Amino acid sequence: MLLEELSGGEKVYRRDDTLIVSFPGPRRVVSTAWVNGGYREDLQAVFNHHLPPDQHDPANLPGGSVEGYLEYLAGKLDLPCRHTAGLLTAARMENAAIKTNKFRELAVTAIVTGGIDVNGGRAGDRANYYEIDGQWDFVPGTINIILLIDGNLSPQALVRSIVTATEAKAAALQELMAPSRYSRGIATGSGTDHIIAIANSENHHHFVDAGKHAKLGELIGVTVKEAVKIALEKQTGLNPRRQCSFLARLERYGVTVEDFWSQAREEGLGLDRDSYLMCLQYIHDEPGLAALAASLVHLWDEYEWGLLPGEAVIAVGIRLLQGYGGGEAFLAAVDGGDPVGTLSRLFIRVINRVVVDRVDD
Numbered sequence: 001m002l003l004e005e006l007s008g009g010e011k012v013y014r015r016d017d018t019l020i021v022s023f024p025g026p027r028r029v030v031s032t033a034w035v036n037g038g039y040r041e042d043l044q045a046v047f048n049h050h051l052p053p054d055q056h057d058p059a060n061l062p063g064g065s066v067e068g069y070l071e072y073l074a075g076k077l078d079l080p081c082r083h084t085a086g087l088l089t090a091a092r093m094e095n096a097a098i099k100t101n102k103f104r105e106l107a108v109t110a111i112v113t114g115g116i117d118v119n120g121g122r123a124g125d126r127a128n129y130y131e132i133d134g135q136w137d138f139v140p141g142t143i144n145i146i147l148l149i150d151g152n153l154s155p156q157a158l159v160r161s162i163v164t165a166t167e168a169k170a171a172a173l174q175e176l177m178a179p180s181r182y183s184r185g186i187a188t189g190s191g192t193d194h195i196i197a198i199a200n201s202e203n204h205h206h207f208v209d210a211g212k213h214a215k216l217g218e219l220i221g222v223t224v225k226e227a228v229k230i231a232l233e234k235q236t237g238l239n240p241r242r243q244c245s246f247l248a249r250l251e252r253y254g255v256t257v258e259d260f261w262s263q264a265r266e267e268g269l270g271l272d273r274d275s276y277l278m279c280l281q282y283i284h285d286e287p288g289l290a291a292l293a294a295s296l297v298h299l300w301d302e303y304e305w306g307l308l309p310g311e312a313v314i315a316v317g318i319r320l321l322q323g324y325g326g327g328e329a330f331l332a333a334v335d336g337g338d339p340v341g342t343l344s345r346l347f348i349r350v351i352n353r354v355v356v357d358r359v360d361d
Helices: 066-076 155-175 215-236 246-251 257-266 273-283 287-304 310-325 339-360
Strands: 002-005 011-015 018-022 027-031 038-040 045-050 084-089 097-103 106-114 143-149 194-200
Touching: 018 106, 018 143, 027 084, 027 155, 038 155, 045 066, 045 106, 045 143, 066 084, 084 143, 084 194, 097 215, 106 215, 143 155, 143 215, 155 194, 155 215, 246 287, 246 339, 257 273, 257 339, 273 339, 287 310, 287 339, 310 339
Parallel strands: 045 084, 143 194
Antiparallel strands: 002 011, 011 018, 018 045, 027 038, 027 194, 097 106, 106 143
């Protein structure tokens, strides 16, 4: 099924579990693909393929390895094996986002599939495994980007476009406050992300700068950021509405509904577990309470990054909480020490007061 024909003549197809981009002529391509990756000028097509979650053991795939499976797929899709690069992902192709932005002679298209809920990670997080000599583990959750630029880019500018696109992906995740699953940080991607960047070497207009100061860099940044957000919402429902929740914001620091329930029992709220959790679900997305949690989490981030001392974070956090908690007397008992532990317990105390007030009403 033809999904789109781009300004450079590239055609975007979907065949079952695969998105295919075919080239009408020569293209410069740089990619992280396992087969035919790196810098190439002889590719005729690229693809992105959905691999079901129960088929992630390379040894059990047709071809017996990732490389073998990608070569198998190229043949199955009637694509020239030596002139095709492909990516794999657990995201479904019907959830792909295709976004194009233009300025004068320039056109930039980003085709993105993505999921971050399971495998979101922040650069510098502790690794899952040590890869050596082709031995590795597949972890589901991937953002794959196919970036097409209808302009004639020098090889170095094409490589630079990957830097800009990667920064744009990280910016999209920051704006969604997407959590890392391996630390308390905001995710900058997943552990298995890949990218293919393509420039139209037949275009008569030449470009040598894909950085943020150049209009080309701006288009790459805007387009990738928009497409990443659309893809994540389509695949897993990650969007601003879902993130407007104190439960969603506190999750990054390991504060769960069970922590709320445990403290509610300690404080003797007099509700059974199901009734209490129902109350939480009723109020968790109130913008004021979500904003309060977001403020505390940002203070925690500043503390984790070494930008603010713990005592200042606790002092300011308490002042923020007083507006909801009934004043100083209500929040008087503070253990101090760890800002996350101290302020999370006080926040839960505030929420429990809100729950009691709602039940009384």
